[in-house]
Amino acid sequence: MVEKKFSIVALIVFTVLAIIVLYHNISPYLTPSELVGREKAENVQVVGKIVSVNGNTFQLSDGKCSITVIYNGSIQQYNTEVVVVGNWDGKVLQATEVLQKCHTEYKGG
C-alpha cells in the first residue's frame, strides 16, 4: 500500500511541477505561424525577427512562417526578436508599434 500511495503522490507532485514549468514557459505573444492560421485578429502582439525591409513594409518571421507587416515609421533590421503590436486582417499586419525585445526589457524602436 505504501508503494501505491507513493505512485499517486508522485503523479500529483509531477503535475504540480508541470504546471510550474508551464507557467514559466508561456507568453501572451503570438508567432507569425500562429497568426497565419487566423482570419482576423485585433490588437495582437506578434513576436519574430525582421527578415527583410522594403519601404514601409517588412517581413516578420519566426523561422517557420513569415508575414507582411505595414508600419509607418522607421524600421531597422535588428538581429534580435521584436514585438509588433497591430491588427491582422488575414493577409497583412497593420502595425501600430514595433518594440525591440532586449532580454527581458522592451524599448520603443
Add this chain to the structure above:
Amino acid sequence: MEPGYLLLVTSLATSFSAFLLFVAKKWELGEIFLYISTSTAFAALLLLINYFVTDTFSVWYVYANSNAEMPLLYKISAVWAGKEGTLLLWAVFNLQVTSLYINWGRKDERKARVAALMTLFTSYLTANILLFFNPFVTLPYTPPNGAGLNPLLRTIEMIFHPPVVFLAYSLSALLFSVTLANSDGERTLARLTWIFLTLGIVIGGWWAYRTLNWGGFWGWDPVENASLLPWLTLTAYFHITRGKEHFAYLTFSLVLFATLITRSGIISSVHSFGGEVSDYSYILPILVSLTPTISKIRQLSISSLCNQNLPIIFSSAAVVVFLGTMAGVFVTVEREYYLITFLPVFALITFLVALKIRKISMPTTLLHLGVILLFVGATSVWLLEDVETITITQNSTGDFSLLDLRIGEDAEKYTVTAFIKTPEGVATPKLYVYKVAGNKVVSSVEIIPELFWDNYYSIKDLDWKSGTITLEYYCVPLINAVWIGSALMVFGALLRFSGKSF
C-alpha cells in the same frame, strides 16, 4: 434534390432506425437497416469522389477544393481536404467497421448492443453532415474551374493521412462500444486501433517534415498534441492488467477531444480549417462518452491503477500534453515546456522498456526496440538540431554558391528551381508559385540524407533583381531513427497478429 444529399438522408434515417431496432431487440431487422445505412453512406462517398474526378464544379465542395488541372490522385484526395468530406469518411468507416464486426463470430445480444451504440454515434455524425457540413451543396451556376486544392495538401502523404486517421477514430469508437457492451474481440480491436493511430501520427509527422520547411517532424502543435493524447492512453491500455476498460473509454473521449481541437480552430495550428459554432457540436459526444468513465470511477480503485508503475507514467505524459494543449487556447506555450516535462517521462518509459526487453516475445521486442529508436531519434532532433540562415548569390565564394536559377511552368504553377553548390553536392530546393488556389508560394525542401543526419535545405526568400537567395539549412541529426523506430513499432504490432493470442 441533389442525389448525394438524398443518399445521406436515407443513411441517417436507416442508421437511426437500426439503433431503435437494436434497442428494441429486433436484431435481424436492425441488421438489415444497418446494411442499408452502410451502403447508402458509402454510395454517397463514391458519388462525391465521382464529382471530384469528373470536375463537377457546380458542387460547391468540389469547386472549393479542386481544379481541372490537378492529377487524378489529388482530385481523389481532395475529397478529404475539408470538414465535409472527412466527416463523411468518418461516418462511412463507422458503419463499415460495425457491419464487419457483427459478422465476426457469433451474433449475440452483446454484439447488438455494440451495433446500437455505433449506429447512434454515426446518426449523430450524419445529422451533423446534413445540418452543417453538407458536401453536396450546389451552386446556382457552374464555375469554369475550381479554386484548387491547398498546395500544402498536394502531397502523397495527404492521400493516406486522413483515411488512416479516421479509420483509427472509427475503430476507437468501436473499441469503446465493445468494451462498454462487454463483447468479444476487445484486444484485437485495441491493437488495430493502435496500429492505425500510430500510422496516422507517423504519416502526419513525415508530411510535416517534408512539407512545412522547418526541419522538424513534431512541432508540439495543438493538433499534434491532441492526436498524441489518445495514443498515450491506448498505449497505457496494453500495459495494465486491471481496470483497463477505463483507458479504452478515455481513448475514445480523447479522440473526440482531438476532433474538437482540430476542427473548431480554438487553437490555431497547421490544421485549422477556420472555426464555426457548429464545430462545437463535438462537445456533446465528448460529455456522453465520459459517462462510463465517471459512473465507474468508484470501481477504479487506486490499487488497480498502481499495481504497476507504467499507467502512472503514461498518465503523467498525457497530463503534461493535455495541460500544454489547454494552455494553448489562451497563450503561446513555448516548446521548452514540452522538452522539460515530456522528455524526462519519455526517457523514463524508454529506460523501463530497455530493462524488460529480453523478457518478452519477438514481435513485442521489435515494437519496443522501435520505441527506443524513436526516443533516441526524437531526442536528438529536439535537442541537437542545428539551423543556419545562408544568403548567397552567383558570386558567392565559400561552401555555398548559387549555380543556376531555372523557371518551369505547367498548367497550375511556376516552378523556380535553385541549383546550389553545397559541401554535399548540388542541392535543388524549389519554390512553387501557384496560379490557382490563391497564388500561394510553397517552398519545397531538398533533403540530402546521410546515415546519421539529414541535410535539409529550404528557400526562405528569393530576390530576382539581385539574384540573391536566402536559404535555411537544417542539420537534422538521427532523424532516420525516428522513421525506422516508428516503422518497427508498427511492424512489431502487426506481427503480433500472427501469434495465437489473436
